Amino acid sequence: LVVSKMNKDAQMTAAINQKLIETGERECLKELPRAKLTECGWKGQLKSHCKEVIKEKGLEHVTVDDLVAEITPKGRGLVPDSVKKELLQRIRTFLAQHASL
Amino acid sequence: MKMEEMSLSGLDNSKLEAIAQEIYADLVEDSCLGFCFEVHRAVKCGYFFLDDTDPDSMKDFEIVDQPGLDIFGQVFNQWKSKECVCPNCSRSIAASRFAPHLEKCLGMGRNSSRIANRRIANSNNMNKSESDQEDNDDINDNDWSYGSEKKAKKRKSDKNPNSPRRSKSLKHKNGELSNSDPFKYNNSTGISYETLGPEELRSLLTTQCGVISEHTKKMCTRSLRCPQHTDEQRRTVRIYFLGPSAVLPEVESSLDNDSFDMTDSQALISRLQWDGSSDLSPSDSGSSKTSENQGWGLGTNSSESRKTKKKKSHLSLVGTASSLGSNKKKKPKPPAPPTPSIYDDIN
Numbered sequence: 001l002v003v004s005k006m007n008k009d010a011q012m013t014a015a016i017n018q019k020l021i022e023t024g025e026r027e028c029l030k031e032l033p034r035a036k037l038t039e040c041g042w043k044g045q046l047k048s049h050c051k052e053v054i055k056e057k058g059l060e061h062v063t064v065d066d067l068v069a070e071i072t073p074k075g076r077g078l079v080p081d082s083v084k085k086e087l088l089q090r091i092r093t094f095l096a097q098h099a100s101l
Numbered sequence: 102m103k104m105e106e107m108s109l110s111g112l113d114n115s116k117l118e119a120i121a122q123e124i125y126a127d128l129v130e131d132s133c134l135g136f137c138f139e140v141h142r143a144v145k146c147g148y149f150f151l152d153d154t155d156p157d158s159m160k161d162f163e164i165v166d167q168p169g170l171d172i173f174g175q176v177f178n179q180w181k182s183k184e185c186v187c188p189n190c191s192r193s194i195a196a197s198r199f200a201p202h203l204e205k206c207l208g209m210g211r212n213s214s215r216i217a218n219r220r221i222a223n224s225n226n227m228n229k230s231e232s233d234q235e236d237n238d239d240i241n242d243n244d245w246s247y248g249s250e251k252k253a254k255k256r257k258s259d260k261n262p263n264s265p266r267r268s269k270s271l272k273h274k275n276g277e278l279s280n281s282d283p284f285k286y287n288n289s290t291g292i293s294y295e296t297l298g299p300e301e302l303r304s305l306l307t308t309q310c311g312v313i314s315e316h317t318k319k320m321c322t323r324s325l326r327c328p329q330h331t332d333e334q335r336r337t338v339r340i341y342f343l344g345p346s347a348v349l350p351e352v353e354s355s356l357d358n359d360s361f362d363m364t365d366s367q368a369l370i371s372r373l374q375w376d377g378s379s380d381l382s383p384s385d386s387g388s389s390k391t392s393e394n395q396g397w398g399l400g401t402n403s404s405e406s407r408k409t410k411k412k413k414s415h416l417s418l419v420g421t422a423s424s425l426g427s428n429k430k431k432k433p434k435p436p437a438p439p440t441p442s443i444y445d446d447i448n
Contacts (some may be wrong), residue, residue: 030132071136
């Protein structure tokens with residue numbers, strides 16, 4: 001069996017992800033944006049956007065999918081640079097620590 | 102299942118960076134999703150729009166930023182300039198001065214003028230300075246005990262008759278009205294006769310001059326031999342209040358038996374016997390408590406004893422026997438029959 005590069009990468013990613021979970025680093029990493037994003041107002045912005053969407057769609061008829069589809073791309077874009085940088089830094093540190101899997 | 106071991110060190114940085122980016126993207130998407138779920142739940146449960154307020158309410162509770170007002174729009178110092186009407190004297194008093202004014206006005210406060218009045222009356226009554234001092238101490242310490250109104254006195258009737266303070270104050274007074282009858286001794290007793298009951302009047306008249314002053318319409322609280330008034334005046338007052346049978350205490354020594362009211366005397370005799378028994382037992386040693394406590398305003402006897410500051414129990418008994426007619430006790434029970442036991446040796 002020829003292991004394609006892509007496959008290898010995918011495997012690599014999977015392995016890393018697993019490592020993240022195992023060490024509990026993933027949970028730690030999740031906490032970071034939760035606090036930071038609320039603090040910097042990301043959540044507030046997103047909430048007002050939500051209100052618009054809901055008013056548009058009608059309160060009774062809003063579904064999760066609707067919300068996800070509307071909100072997620074906007075949310076991704078709204079993350080402040082500082083938060084992004086910090087997160088990436090922590091990930092890189094983790095990878096460096098666990099260089100030898 | 103054990104994962105295949107992979108070495109990251111073999112990967113170049115770009116790959117690492119790519120992986121990092123991927124992980125980051127995952128995290129952000131997780132947060133967004135979580136947020137969406139929260140919002141959706143809020144919408145479906147109905148609390149999503151709860152933190153919104155309508156513009157009208159917003160206007161009502163807006164922060165106030167004017168000079169002289171706090172942020173709620175209230176005026177500072179608003180109550181200082183308010184005036185209240187005193188229920189007692191119907192005067193308009195400033196709010197911040199209202200409490201002290203009420204204290205003076207009703208005469209129930211600690212340093213109210215009533216106490217001062219009583220002190221004055223006391224010093225007139227008694228010719229001793231020491232007793233005044235004692236008295237003052239006691240007065241100042243007892244907010245409500247002595248000089249209060251009769252009503253107040255009834256409320257406070259649980260005051261311990263055995264308390265040292267009471268006997269102490271009674272000790273130095275010569276069996277005068279004030280000592281013997283602390284209940285009765287309010288400022289108005291010795292002064293204005295309208296408020297007195299007949300019993301009080303009688304006992305008052307046995308110990309004080311009682312002549313009514315023309316200008317103040319009040320009874321003289323000085324001693325029975327006060328130089329300002331004559332015996333004739335005193336007699337007149339007594340006849341006026343107590344009827345033609347009333348006599349001056351001073352005149353009593355030999356004539357008492359002739360002149361007292363029958364009914365009164367019987368009551369007195371019974372009282373006397375009661376008093377006498379309590380009197381005799383502890384006071385044979387010669388303590389002066391009982392005599393004072395009973396407040397037998399004795400005529401000549403009392404004046405003598407007053408001067409000497411010593412009251413012999415036998416003297417008081419004799420005195421009481423002799424002055425049956427005029428000496429009416431207000432209360433059937435003397436305030437401090439047990440006190441002699443405490444103060445037996447203090448004389």
